[in-house]
Amino acid sequence: MTDSGDSFFVDYCFSAGSQSEAEDKASGIAVEQSAELPVETVPRHLLDYVGTVEELQEQEEAGNRWKAKIFFKKEIVSGDTVQFLNVVFGNVSIKPGVQVTGLDPGFLSTLFSGPNHGIDGIRERLSAPKRPLSCTALKPIGSSSEELARIATEFAGGGIDIIKDDHGLANQSLADFKSRVQSCVPAIRDAENLSGKKTLYFPNITGTFRELTERAEFAAQHGADGFLISPQLTGLYSVSELAAMFPDMPIMAHPAFSGPYTIHKHSGFAPSVYFGMLWRALGADCVIYPNAGGRFSYHVDECNEINRMCRSNDLQMKRSFPVPAGGIDRNSLQKWMDEYGADTLFLIGGSLYKHPKGLTVAAREFQTKLSEYE
């Protein structure tokens, strides 16, 4: 689908007991997200800016759930990505039982730039054109920069593809940001000589926007290979801002603090829309999401749908690597590879740390398994 016309659509699902209640609710959403005034008080020449319900249908698979396709004038967004989010889900986020189930791919593709690197760009950096990729995290909080660098050495020695900081490593006195980057980057570069392959390091970039950009600048200047950021903690626009300011640095987005938008069956965003469309559109090259069967609650169908949207050609932008995470057992990797396919970046943390033979062996086994796809 390509961008056309002066309007864009948002798909909403909501609860209603009858056709007429559904019509009222759909109109209510259209008004709430645009004029935010009783329609009778909107001056006639401005009625054109009120959202319009174009399709309304009962969902067969779910009792009393309805789906509406609502169109809004592009002028009320005027190219402003933050205002776009407000039109999509600003006030209606406060109404129980309303879920955003679809965004206009054509409009997203004109409004957002998407990933700078995407699946192909990350693969190129790792000289890994076909197989799934591996990722792990430096932990636990409280470790010194030297301890984290030692862990990084062990993982990189086993040839892991990407090492990211734990998203809880900020700028604590225990392992401040600068010393962490300055310890981990050379440790990983040294270990690459041993492993004979590339390992990318993505330090966790967090803080207020000013801190965020300072740390990103420091990381870029000191040899880090990309950024880990938690968009819902640092502001969703921080992804697109960092992508624009540091186009050479791939971005991996972490779901910390984002749960409320995606874990409720009937409100927030459909997970595939939030992770696979919105985060991809914002510029996340790698999209971490809570995998089925781990410590969190997604069903495998939802995960497959996230994967599909991350890789979909519906959006006219580079594809994002889906990154299932959150309790993947290293011994279940074959199952997840079979389920999700090659264009997947597997993030395994705790299960590697538990390997009885240590982190280097754990990483090497991880890589060996993934290499079966080559």
Next chain:
Amino acid sequence: MTDSGDSFFVDYCFSAGSQSEAEDKASGIAVEQSAELPVETVPRHLLDYVGTVEELQEQEEAGNRWKAKIFFKKEIVSGDTVQFLNVVFGNVSIKPGVQVTGLDPGFLSTLFSGPNHGIDGIRERLSAPKRPLSCTALKPIGSSSEELARIATEFAGGGIDIIKDDHGLANQSLADFKSRVQSCVPAIRDAENLSGKKTLYFPNITGTFRELTERAEFAAQHGADGFLISPQLTGLYSVSELAAMFPDMPIMAHPAFSGPYTIHKHSGFAPSVYFGMLWRALGADCVIYPNAGGRFSYHVDECNEINRMCRSNDLQMKRSFPVPAGGIDRNSLQKWMDEYGADTLFLIGGSLYKHPKGLTVAAREFQTKLSEYE
């Protein structure tokens, strides 16, 4: 309560069918929000940084709900407000049925500065030491700057206390930010001469952080009296950042895009904690929340609890004005004044626009009603 010791607490409520399941879940939260590793893999000298469950009790009023008080070392936050949010609710936000029901007021008071003005400061600007205050919004989207200024003139002519932009007015070509501020500020100043009283104007400051600070700077330089911002769209830290950068400008915070954190009975944050503690701590002088009985879903008890926390002396910082909004009928004002008391800022939009005698009369009646408290 004052800040003391090397730890702070967070209260969580969650579901569990038995004491032992509750113990497991509470420990799970404590680990997830700190080490994020299986405890057996945490080096012994770092176990001190793993959160600890200090109190665990079943909630009598709710079936199978338990409350845990979990303590975390202050070092894992190290004075970083974004990392604080991550420790409080980062990964655990993705777990169904977990709600943050309390934050450590002593720690909040050391970590955050709170409002620069608060209830007393806003009252002073309006020379209104006792009565409840009034607020309305400039709407609808699509209006030109001149049309919005005309509406502002009418409201200010009726003596309303605060006029804010609709939170959907960003920087659209229809009424771009600069022309809007430059039209509305002088319109309101002129109308003050007619009404004989002060009316404050809070334009909506939105966009990426860079746009946000540029617009805030412009607004401050061109006579605006404060800012409206939507923290969940612009990043929660945008409140504290703007408060620090523009200490003379009061901040009114709008709940757009925040619903998922507060509308679920058993997940996210208790509304009073989110609005009354967190937003206040971040520096919101005025906290807009969706009032009971309007277009949204809160119960009046929850609203009273938000009001209580906004005004509580438990936090060692200025008090925030609670701002009930979202469908208050002008004819129900007496009821809400009786319910919420004088330290309340009432935001009424649509119901004023519907007044058959126009906006100036609507505003004047609003003020007359509030003046009964003097």
